[in-house]
Structures are given as structure tokens and as C-alpha cells.
Amino acid sequence: MEIRHATITAIGTFVPEKRLTNYDLEQMVDTSDEWIVQRTGIRERRISAPHEYTSDLCAAAVRDLMRRYGKSVNDVDMIIAATSTPDFPFPSTASLLQHKLGVSPSTGAMDVSAACAGFVYGLHLANGLIASGLHRKILVVGGETLTKITDYTDRTTCVLFGDGAGAVLIERDERRSSFLSSRLSTEGSGGAHVYQTRIANRINGVELIDKQLLVQNGREVFKWAVRTVPEGVREVLSNASLDLGQVDWFVPHSANLRMIEPICERLGLPPERALYSLEYFGNTSAATIPLALDLGIRAGKIRQGDLALLYGFGSGLVQAGMLVRLELDPEIEPPFPL
Incomplete structure (x- = not known):
């Protein structure tokens, strides 16, 4: 085969x-x-x-x-x-x-x-x-x-x-794969915590603010992420039969540093092993993880063969975690002008 x-x-x-x-x-x-x-x-x-x-x-x-x-x-x-x-x-x-x-x-x-x-x-x-x-x-x-x-x-x-x-x-x-394991989850009951209105004006019976701009209940999203993301991270590791000590970098969605810190604490992960892009780019949603990866590459932190655990979470409420081995060229690019 x-x-x-x-x-x-x-x-x-x-x-x-x-x-x-x-x-x-x-x-x-x-x-x-x-x-x-x-x-x-x-x-x-x-x-x-x-x-x-x-x-x-x-x-x-x-x-x-x-x-x-x-x-x-x-x-x-x-x-x-x-x-x-x-x-x-x-x-x-x-x-x-x-x-x-x-x-x-x-x-x-x-x-x-x-x-x-x-x-x-x-x-x-x-x-x-x-x-x-x-x-x-x-x-x-x-x-x-x-x-x-x-x-x-x-x-x-x-x-x-x-x-x-x-x-x-x-x-x-034919020789190698970057992808070791993954995990997805969905809690649609929390849909009204982060949304942008379009045609519908209700989610799960909740009346929405109809201004077609991004609306977020930061407190509820924070509680959900800190409570559930560590469990999801452990599941990604379990699926690959690995433990956190074998992972070089944790790359969570860069929503808020005050959200990343308690997640790392609950995982028992030193914060210096987390890569994020929010300090100078803010929360860029689907772009935060690739931006954080590239910042790590440009800074010479990520080396060829490193294991990175990527973990996105947000509106839906949805989560997606993935363990990847990075075999990218280690040549260092000039850093972003921050």
C-alpha cells in the first residue's frame, strides 16, 4: 500500500x-x-x-x-x-x-x-x-x-x-510527514459570545446587537478558553503518545497574553516556550498562529526538526489543535520592523 x-x-x-x-x-x-x-x-x-x-x-x-x-x-x-x-x-x-x-x-x-x-x-x-x-x-x-x-x-x-x-x-x-496528531471540538451553545451579525439576528434564542461589527463577550470567552484549552492540548499530545516535555514550542491563538498565561500555568508549561504574535500585531484571528511561527523562525528560535503544538480557539465556539514537526529551512530572515 x-x-x-x-x-x-x-x-x-x-x-x-x-x-x-x-x-x-x-x-x-x-x-x-x-x-x-x-x-x-x-x-x-x-x-x-x-x-x-x-x-x-x-x-x-x-x-x-x-x-x-x-x-x-x-x-x-x-x-x-x-x-x-x-x-x-x-x-x-x-x-x-x-x-x-x-x-x-x-x-x-x-x-x-x-x-x-x-x-x-x-x-x-x-x-x-x-x-x-x-x-x-x-x-x-x-x-x-x-x-x-x-x-x-x-x-x-x-x-x-x-x-x-x-x-x-x-x-x-513519500518520506516524512509534518503532521503527528490533531484534535477538533465545537461548543455551538456559546455562539453568542463572539459574533458579527449578517442576515440572522438571533443565536440560540439570544437577541444580537445588530450593527454588523464584531461583538465579543470577553469575560465568557476567557473563562471558556482557560477551562477547556489545557484539556484539548493534553488530548492532542495523547493522540501522538507524547508528553508536553517533548514539545519544543506551544503556539496558541494570540488572543490575549492574559489568556495565554493561565493556560500555560494549568499545563505546567514555562511561558518562554509559548510563541505569540499579539504584542505588535494584536489579535489577527486566523493569522495569529502563522505570524507567531514566522516570528519564531525569523528570531532563530524555531530550528529544523522542532515540534510545535498549534492550538486555535474562538468564535463558534470552536477549537483546533495540531502537533507538527517543522522541517523548514533554518536560514534566518530579517525580523519584522517592530
């Missing part, structure tokens, strides 16, 4: 040029740099230009991947775009990327809507599609322009969100 493996062979990222600092936010709402840093760990976030959309950020991340790793994407046979802020409800962001990147029309293209777990969902799908023999070369992209749906009159949420994108190329490999 032929054994098919899927391997991550390249990564690329992109963030817009414009910065929104905590000091800028002090001029917009009743807040302060000290308050924001103390409660979130965020110092600034990147803001897309008025005519710069999610597909633009995603395409730039793929071009970064191509430049750094010498990869071509015109023969990709599937594009998976994870986003909660697509340019349009339809056509899909993935189909827009096919055109922007000059990918062969014979490719498949689909969007994944799993909020902050979207990128890991995309990896999960790509691994399955390649392992099954259906596909050979897949682009997985996580990108957001959350600032376009952020309510800048709400001081509890507007300090959190930023824009950015990250992309990985996953290819068939």
Missing part, C-alpha cells in the same frame, strides 16, 4: 504598514497604554488601508513565501483560505487568490470559516486531502482585516484587533 505524507515546505507572512498604537487609541476612547498592556499584552496593531482587503494581505503573504523559499505556486491543486473577514461573502477569498497569484485554473479553491481556529482547520484539511491521495500541493492561508469590522467606540474590543496574513505550502512527501 502506498504511503502518502504531507509536509510543510514553506511559510510566508505579511502585515500592513500602518500602525495603531496604544497611544493612538488613547485619543479615541477612554483607555491608556498602561491599561491595555496590563490587561492584554498588546502594544500596537497593524491597520489595512481603506482599499486593502483580506485577499490582498493573503496574496502578499504567499509572495513572501515564494521569495524566501524559491517556491512556485502556479501548480498548486488546492487553495484553502481561512478568514472571518473575506472580501465578499462570495466569491471566496481563495478564488480571488487563484487569480491574484496566477495559479492554474485547474486548482480547487475554498474558504474556511472557523474564526481564530481557521488556520489550524486549514492545515487539518490539507493534511487529509494529501494523505488521501486526492491532492499533491496545497496552499493554506490565514488572513484577516478585522479592523474593518471593529467597533472603535467599544473600548473593551477595539484595543484587541489588528490585520495580517500568513501562508504555508504543504506538499506530498
Whole structure:
């Protein structure tokens, strides 16, 4: 029987040029740099230009991947775009990327809507599609322009969100696999804790605030994540017959540093083994995990062969965890200008 493996062979990222600092936010709402840093760990976030959309950020991340790793994407046979802020409800962001990147029309293209777990969902799908023999070369992209749906009159949420994108190329490999184990979970009963209204105005009988902007009950999301994510992490490890001591890096969704800290504490994990992207990019939802991975690569922290446990969680309420072995070229890229 032929054994098919899927391997991550390249990564690329992109963030817009414009910065929104905590000091800028002090001029917009009743807040302060000290308050924001103390409660979130965020110092600034990147803001897309008025005519710069999610597909633009995603395409730039793929071009970064191509430049750094010498990869071509015109023969990709599937594009998976994870986003909660697509340019349009339809056509899909993935189909827009096919055109922007000059990918062969014979490719498949689909969007994944799993909020902050979207990128890991995309990896999960790509691994399955390649392992099954259906596909050979897949682009997985996580990108957001959350600032376009952020309510800048709400001081509890507007300090959190930023824009950015990250992309990985996953290819068939007869010798090795990047993917060791995964775990998904869904608690749809918590859907009203993080949402953006569109057609419907009720979730599970709960009346929603109808302003088509991002609405979040931060306290409830925090309690849910801190209570359930450690259990999910242990399940991912158990599925691979490994323990946390064998993992080099924990890469959780960069929602809030004050959320990551108690998760690490409950896991018994030293905080220095967690990688996150929120300090200078804010919460970029589906983009936080690839941005954190690339920051680790650029800083020389992640080395070839390292094990990383990726864990996304967010609106739905959904979770997606995955244990991956990173075999990326260890050559260090210049760091982002932070």
C-alpha cells in the first residue's frame, strides 16, 4: 500500500504598514497604554488601508513565501483560505487568490470559516486531502482585516484587533510527514459570545446587537478558553503518545497574553516556550498562529526538526489543535520592523 505524507515546505507572512498604537487609541476612547498592556499584552496593531482587503494581505503573504523559499505556486491543486473577514461573502477569498497569484485554473479553491481556529482547520484539511491521495500541493492561508469590522467606540474590543496574513505550502512527501496528531471540538451553545451579525439576528434564542461589527463577550470567552484549552492540548499530545516535555514550542491563538498565561500555568508549561504574535500585531484571528511561527523562525528560535503544538480557539465556539514537526529551512530572515 502506498504511503502518502504531507509536509510543510514553506511559510510566508505579511502585515500592513500602518500602525495603531496604544497611544493612538488613547485619543479615541477612554483607555491608556498602561491599561491595555496590563490587561492584554498588546502594544500596537497593524491597520489595512481603506482599499486593502483580506485577499490582498493573503496574496502578499504567499509572495513572501515564494521569495524566501524559491517556491512556485502556479501548480498548486488546492487553495484553502481561512478568514472571518473575506472580501465578499462570495466569491471566496481563495478564488480571488487563484487569480491574484496566477495559479492554474485547474486548482480547487475554498474558504474556511472557523474564526481564530481557521488556520489550524486549514492545515487539518490539507493534511487529509494529501494523505488521501486526492491532492499533491496545497496552499493554506490565514488572513484577516478585522479592523474593518471593529467597533472603535467599544473600548473593551477595539484595543484587541489588528490585520495580517500568513501562508504555508504543504506538499506530498513519500518520506516524512509534518503532521503527528490533531484534535477538533465545537461548543455551538456559546455562539453568542463572539459574533458579527449578517442576515440572522438571533443565536440560540439570544437577541444580537445588530450593527454588523464584531461583538465579543470577553469575560465568557476567557473563562471558556482557560477551562477547556489545557484539556484539548493534553488530548492532542495523547493522540501522538507524547508528553508536553517533548514539545519544543506551544503556539496558541494570540488572543490575549492574559489568556495565554493561565493556560500555560494549568499545563505546567514555562511561558518562554509559548510563541505569540499579539504584542505588535494584536489579535489577527486566523493569522495569529502563522505570524507567531514566522516570528519564531525569523528570531532563530524555531530550528529544523522542532515540534510545535498549534492550538486555535474562538468564535463558534470552536477549537483546533495540531502537533507538527517543522522541517523548514533554518536560514534566518530579517525580523519584522517592530
